[in-house]
Amino acid sequence: MPATQTAYVQDVLARFRAQILKLTGISLSASKTSMIEQRLRSRVIENKFTKTEDYLAALLSDRLGPQEMEMAVDMITTNTTSFFREKQHFDYLSDVLLAQLLSNRREAVPRLKLWSAASSEGAEAFTLAIVLAEAQRRGMRFDWAVLGTDISGRMVAKARRGIYHADQIQQIEPALRHRYTMASNSAEHGNLVRMVPELRAKVHFKQMNLMDANYPVDDGVDVIFLRNVLIYFETEARQKVVQNLQRHLRPGGYLFVGHSEGMSVQCAGLEQIKSTILRKTS
Ligand SMILES: C[S@@+](CC[C@H](N)C(=O)[O-])C[C@H]1O[C@@H](n2cnc3c(N)ncnc32)[C@H](O)[C@@H]1O
Structure with missing residues (x-):
């Protein structure tokens, strides 16, 4: 999205933020423009748009269907987590x-x-x-x-x-890791473990x-x-x-x-x- 936003870009972004708030409760501040752009990049490309604002306008007008909205919501969520967090x-x-x-x-x-x-x-x-x-x-x-x-x-x-990357289970102490996860025995999935x-x-x-x-x-x-x-x-x-x-x-x-x-x-x-x-x- 251009650094200086046109009225069209501002409008489409405001409507997208309002829709996300309504659907998910997630409040995206106006400063989150580059995050929105980054997270939706793959959806913009997949739907053959070059500009994020045009993808958003199509999404909001329902032209891309409810499944696309679900995928956009999915991409907007922040999914950071870890074992034994806090x-x-x-x-x-x-x-x-x-x-x-x-x-x-x-x-x-x-x-x-x-x-x-x-x-x-x-x-x-x-x-x-x-x-x-x-x-x-x-x-x-x-x-x-x-x-x-x-x-x-x-x-x-x-x-x-x-299934998790071996790196992700490092927060589990070794004895528990040994007891509750299984290493993959395939070379292709060598870095993966399964509960x-x-x-x-x-x-x-x-x-x-x-x-x-x-x-x-x-x-x-x-x-x-x-x-x-x-x-x-x-x-x-x-x-x-x-x-x-x-x-x-x-x-x-x-x-x-x-x-x-x-x-x-x-x-x-x-x-x-x-x-x-x-x-x-x-
Ligand atoms: C940062 S993760 C937290 C994961 C885990 N609870 C933890 O503390 O490690 C936040 C999760 O909340 C989910 N989430 C956001 N809005 C939601 C909603 N309206 N309903 C259900 N889940 C939602 C996101 O998809 C994301 O996976």
Whole structure:
């Protein structure tokens, strides 16, 4: 896009930002023009445009169809993630909360349900799975399931494969890496590892937009991780998402947000027990 924007370019960009806000809750400031251009480059080329603004104009006029809009949204999302990101959350879950959650249950083998609500390519969901599997190895009696959801179909497809570059699993400590990942034995995929089938069987992923009015997800969830996604939303959207999510929590269940997001979360029925951890009161 030209350095000095014409009224046409400005208009098309403003309309695109408004559409992204409406569809995803993601607030793109006017300073994000080069990011938009960079992330949509492959879509511009694929659709045989030379100028990003012409691609955007066609996209917004519906000429490219709803699937193209979905792909554009997908490209706009920021999917940065890693295993054991903000490790203190997983330590707290493992050392304190799991025992607490289980102590409130009457079943012989209670089933814990955990949800990574902006799961990107799945590292957060599989980290939760590792924590749960390790707790079982230590002798805690429970069954579990982890759900990962994300707006990005591309990320959900990646997460379902459960395949990562060897570099990506370096944050997993060696003994756990050894226990829960398998190296590829093909030379072509020498740098790739896959999460073991025992974890993949219990971790499921689906595409879901946090802006939707209803979530196709069970109630009675014990723990929701909603980390590093609220930062992209405006205040109103943040409140709405937290409110919708907390309805799916079991009373006494926990909501985790990212380290920079704690201050932005206030919701009736949730009490803050740490700066980034909230508990459903009733
Ligand atoms: C930065 S990643 C965070 C991943 C992970 N929670 C973590 O902390 O490592 C943010 C994710 O939020 C997803 N996302 C953004 N807007 C969303 C929405 N409206 N509904 C669902 N997911 C959304 C993006 O696709 C992206 O994968």
